[in-house]
Amino acid sequence: MAWSDETPRGFAPVAALGAVREWLLRAVPLLVLVAVIALIAVLAAELPIVTQRRVILGLVSLVAVVGLYVFMGNSGILNFSFVGFMAIGAYTSVLLTLPPPIKGTFLPDLPGWLAAAALPPLLGPFLGGLLAAAVALVVGLPIMRLSGIAAAIATFSLLFIVYIVIGNWNSVTGGQISIMGLGPYVTLPVAGAFAVGAVAVAFLFQETRWALALRASREDEVAARACGIRISGSASRLSCSEPSSAVWRERFMPIFRERCGSRTIISTLPFSM
Amino acid sequence: MRAAAENFTMSRLVGVRANSVILVAFVLSGALAAVVAVLFTAQTGFVQPRLGVLLVITAFVATVIGGLGSLPGAVVGGFAVGVVSTLLQAFLPEALRPFREAFLFVAVILVLLFRPNGLFPARGMRERV
Numbered sequence: 001m002a003w004s005d006e007t008p009r010g011f012a013p014v015a016a017l018g019a020v021r022e023w024l025l026r027a028v029p030l031l032v033l034v035a036v037i038a039l040i041a042v043l044a045a046e047l048p049i050v051t052q053r054r055v056i057l058g059l060v061s062l063v064a065v066v067g068l069y070v071f072m073g074n075s076g077i078l079n080f081s082f083v084g085f086m087a088i089g090a091y092t093s094v095l096l097t098l099p100p101p102i103k104g105t106f107l108p109d110l111p112g113w114l115a116a117a118a119l120p121p122l123l124g125p126f127l128g129g130l131l132a133a134a135v136a137l138v139v140g141l142p143i144m145r146l147s148g149i150a151a152a153i154a155t156f157s158l159l160f161i162v163y164i165v166i167g168n169w170n171s172v173t174g175g176q177i178s179i180m181g182l183g184p185y186v187t188l189p190v191a192g193a194f195a196v197g198a199v200a201v202a203f204l205f206q207e208t209r210w211a212l213a214l215r216a217s218r219e220d221e222v223a224a225r226a227c228g229i230r231i232s233g234s235a236s237r238l239s240c241s242e243p244s245s246a247v248w249r250e251r252f253m254p255i256f257r258e259r260c261g262s263r264t265i266i267s268t269l270p271f272s273m
Numbered sequence: 274m275r276a277a278a279e280n281f282t283m284s285r286l287v288g289v290r291a292n293s294v295i296l297v298a299f300v301l302s303g304a305l306a307a308v309v310a311v312l313f314t315a316q317t318g319f320v321q322p323r324l325g326v327l328l329v330i331t332a333f334v335a336t337v338i339g340g341l342g343s344l345p346g347a348v349v350g351g352f353a354v355g356v357v358s359t360l361l362q363a364f365l366p367e368a369l370r371p372f373r374e375a376f377l378f379v380a381v382i383l384v385l386l387f388r389p390n391g392l393f394p395a396r397g398m399r400e401r402v
Contacts, residue, residue, distance in 0.1 A: 142382075142386055143382065143386075145386070146385060146386070146389050147389075148389075149337060149341065150337070150385045150389040150390070153333075153334060153337045153381070153385060154381075154382050154385050154386075156330075156334075157334070157378035157379075157381045157382050157385075158378070158382070160330070160374065160375070160378045161375045161378045161379060164371075164372055164374045164375040164378075165372060165375055168371035168372055
């Protein structure tokens with residue numbers, strides 16, 4: 001790399017200091033957002049319990065919105081399947097963490113191992129996220145080759161497929177009935193921590209080269225392709241937006257799942273459209 | 274109308290009243306939607322607020338499948354979705370029949386993968402540099 005004459009090349013500490021300063025400047029939005037969320041969470045702890053619940057719901061919604069941003073904000077593609085992944089996460093977390101006796105009354109036809117599963121509640125969001133990420137990866141490989149309205153319709157179809165499968169798979173999801181009985185484990189600190197984590201993950205993702213390439217494809221698909229970014233259509237398997245979309249889900253869904261899990265818990269209504 | 278859709282500013286520069294042209298299309302399409310609703314409710318015999326959701330979704334999907342911006346595309350898309358849906362209802366095994374719509378949407382995704390612009394893309398829709 002070519003340095004200008006003013007840069008004290010031989011004096012490493014100064015250069016390192018400059019790098020730290022540059023990094024700090026870049027991280028200002030992240031630090032400010034984290035501080036605001038932490039402040040809200042701390043202040044809300046002093047409020048009455050009903051207001052606290054509202055704040056928790058707000059933080060949970062924040063995670064969802066940040067999740068939407070990670071893909072839709074960076075890629076500019078309308079993504080309806082997001083809600084479908086929420087549903088997958090919610091149901092996975094319910095099926096794995098609900099106490100077996102309660103599960104038995106709602107879902108008598110569950111396969112044995114699933115009926116016996118009783119994992120710690122906080123593991124639910126992560127496993128739900130993992131499953132949603134796996135589904136997203138498999139389905140994303142073909143769908144992310146599309147762009148524009150075709151991509152929007154494809155993600156919409158995906159949402160509908162998830163909705164119909166969950167709504168009719170009576171033996172595993174209970175079909176149209178609601179499943180209740182999860183403990184209220186999403187307290188203010190938990191919701192705050194997940195919100196901070198979500199913002200941090202979204203920020204770190206947007207600083208990567210994948211996100212940069214993704215934003216380039218959003219600004220001008222043709223120009224991005226001309227710069228050597230593989231967006232879609234090439235014979236190769238992993239186009240640029242695929243890894244990034246997979247990555248966001250992979251990293252983000254576990255946190256995002258919390259949103260769904262908590263939604264399910266707080267209002268005890270599993271995914272309704 | 275098509276000129277206004279393709280290049281709004283340009284069509285205005287050559288004297289097309291683009292705003293009112295698009296308004297007319299919007300009004301016409303609204304009137305047609307009402308006609309559809311009347312036909313549909315006359316068939317089913319009842320009305321409720323969420324009546325149209327599935328209908329609109331199917332229509333929207335069918336339009337995109339057929340190809341936005343072409344009349345034959347819209348018609349063929351509508352028929353294709355209807356035919357596939359009926360065939361699924363007839364030939365799916367009993368256990369899978371509740372999931373009929375899911376199969377329909379899988380077919381939609383497959384069509385989009387191979388023809389992203391629909392079966393009959395309009396000529397002016399392709400992106401130019």
